[in-house]
Amino acid sequence: MGGLQKKKYERGSATNYITRNKARKKLQLSLPDFRRLCILKGIYPHEPKHKKKVNKGSTAPRTFYLLKDIRFLLHEPIVGKFREYKVFVRKLKKAYGKTEWSSVERLKENKPAYKLDHIIKERYPSFIDALRDIDDALCMCFLFSTFARTGKCHVQTIQLCRRLTVEWMNYVIASRALKKVFISIKGIYYQAEVMGQLITWLVPYQFSHDHPTDVDYRVMATFTEFYTTLLGFINFRLYHSLNLIYPPKLDVKAESELKEENDDDYAMNSESYLEKLSALSASLARVVSTAEEEEAELDQFPVEGEDMANMEAREKEQKQEEAQKKLFEGLKFFLNREVPRESLAFLIRCFGGEVSWDKSVCIGSTYEVTDETITHQIVDRPNIDKQYINRYYIQPQWVYDCVNAKIILPVEDYFLGVTLPPHLSPFVEEKDGDYVPPEKLKIMALQRGEKPAHEQEEEEEEDEEEEEEDDNEEEGDDSEEAEEKNLKKMEEQRSQGKSLSVKVTAGKVKVENPARLEQEEKAEEKRLAIMMMKKKEKYLYDKIMFGKKRKVREANKLAAKRKAHDDAEKSKKKARK
């Protein structure tokens, strides 16, 4: 038993972690500053595997950081800036206390500030890395841009957020990248595909803030500070990828259209440009002004190991996408004053439509209500006095549903005063066998290009379709059983045929149905494969099949329930009539 006695907590996990307070002392920062630094640098607390060991035998709950992370923080130049700022505040306080206004001025002029550019570069070495992490940034900026400019955070931050979000929306419009939108009770979810990355963000409704008390505004402001920097650089890069001028400029043509009005009514001179940009009604100026966008058709090269069918499918998909991008092209919308202007204008412009609104609603309207060429007017009130005959008056949900369905939906369901069909979430992906609401089925049918057979009575049609679907489903799960039955019968016949006494009858020409034969062959193969299974595998197979069947059963049950519910509703309506 030689050697030194090993002391506890001097090696292993105890030395890999450091408590928050110790880390703070090591960096000589106050707790708020430390927290800010960690957020900016992307250093998060860790939960050690063996807390008691790390905590030197104590079980008190503590926040731990990895020691290496904190050592890394020691090299950060911003730490010095934080300390400078602390000194600045102290001096300023003193000057105020002594009412030395000149020195207050001087100090304020030399207020220490820092930049986060190097941290962005460090945390996101490549552009794609940054793009992957943009969801949070967008949510935060959209959230902060809706805040009232009072007290809760710096007005400047709010302005910056607003600017960045407007830039982002303009980019999405210019690149036609929007994919999905969902109006929820919380806010509006958007999803866009930018450079192959799916980006989801949440936009709160305007004017809907009750400021919750249990949220740490300082933390949120710090995150926003970082994210605004990130989003700015991403915007710059994205604009340049589309050949747009970066601090975005309106197109000359569009600008001249907007010029006519007197801008002073809406905003101060300094702000009017941003306001015009945020109106989203005009397109942006490009570095190289191309008269019309001419997009060369890309030649398709099959990737190795990909067969023709696959490639065709891909091509078809691409075509569909192209079609979706031009969903509203050629349509002219007019927004009534009661509908959410920004969201709708964003959507319509994203899919190539033209949009305008009343002059008194917002800056940047391009045409008036009286314009004869308007095709759709979006209204959200039970009735409207003066109606033009050559345009549709529809509720705003139509636009959202069209975007999600990727086709122009029939407008009948969305007329004024009509009970709207449910707004379904586009973020739900149904697997086969899941319950699919009939509205979605209808949309899917429309997407496939099937026209509903008769359109005199919507409800009837709906019902029918439902029934059809039900039948289909039943068929789906019945078909297998039926096949098996058939096969069994055939086998029985065969076996019987052997035992029967031999007889010769006049031959008949058997009508061969090649499709049926093929089917039979396949079924036979499957049956044989099932027979050849090992016991264990067979058990598993049975289990899977049972699960599938159960799912179908449940879906059927729900559909039946829905039907009953609808019937009840209908009878109620009839009774009311």
Add this chain to the structure above:
Amino acid sequence: MAPSRRTKRVVASQPGFLNLKSSSGAAGLPSIRRKRVNKNKKKNWNKHSDINDVTEFLEDVRHQERTIGGLLSEKSDDNLFFLDVGQPKKAEQKVAEPVDGKKRKGKAVRPLRIDLILQHDSLVPPPKDVLAYQQPNAKKLRRIAQKAEQLAAKGVVPRRQKQLLNRRPADRTAKKAVTEANNNPDREYYDIWGQESKDTADPWYLQQTGKKRVKRPEKLNEKPSVLPAVEVIAPGGSYNPDFFSHQALLQEAHEVEVKKQKEEDKIERQLAVNKEHIATEETILREQVEGLVEEETEEANEEEEGVAVGAITVAEKKTERQRKKERAYKVKEQLRQANRYQNDKRQQLFQLRSIKTSIKQEEQETKDKQKQRKAKQEAQKAQPRRLGKLKFKAQDMEVQLSDELAGSLRQLKPEGSVLKDRFKSLQKRNLIEPRERAKFKRRLKLKYVEKRAFREIT
């Protein structure tokens, strides 16, 4: 220097001269005898001859010249005296003044009498400060200036000026590089990912001088949670939901509520007072008479206990024979065990199959456990970790009841707060630790005193 000293001495030696010191000295001494000095030496003439009267006279003359500007005796009577004829006639002047304003102005030019009195009228000019006129290196400088003039005449520009002219003009317009605040709404952005900075200097030098950033550890770029940044609400959360998805969401919310309620109930149940512990009349009475009755039985008990405590069992000593026996038994036992072990091992040869199956079983079990552990770890990745004092508490689910749902987008009432949703999402993804708002702590206790006016009323 020397003559002044001399005069002093002369003054001191004169008998008639009284100055402060000498007078004090005279008061101290009874008589001042004249000092006898030989007058046949020139030195002594200088030293001891009395020239006081002469110096006094000269001093007086100089004084008169300095102050009055000439000897008084030589001045005319007009200069020294004037005829005092009493107050000048003011009335006359006052009448005269308004008549001619211009004349009055002319009068104002004449200097005031006070100024005339104060005017310097000595004949001795004030001494010149020579140093003020002197210039160090004047000669050299003059020469240099002359040379420069000559060169300038020839058109030759001196080297220094040439250097100054050659220097690039400093960019006056560029202010001191002030880093503007991060949240400045008009701030500029640039292509941060495009430019690759080329380090021309030696990397070792850069690193040692702290000019190179420390590389970020790769591990820091891993996300602390697998959850997506934005979790889309369930389809039932649509503003105009499908009936069934809405019901499903309601069901979920209901279950959450039920769970909460159960927990609350459990705590309440645990905290409820046990009925047996409530005092009844009987127990109260018993408490009151405690110690008054039943004394005898206790005493009896005590006695019994005393006996029990007193008995200590003493182990008897073993005999030699017993020890031997024990040892033999031990050896025998060991032998038996060894035999048995050997036997078992031999027997295992015939149990090979069952052993194999048991090993397989064990392996299977460990594998299963491993799998379970892995699955658990995977599931844990999506879970919020315990990062501080508090556990993560999920936000209340945003749900609108069937009658709260709005018929149209215009009437929609937003539920919940996006700000809170974002904040909780950050916590859920382990980016920040859950915290409670710091409670306001009063440093000094508040003291309530009723004011006198109120006290009178109440």
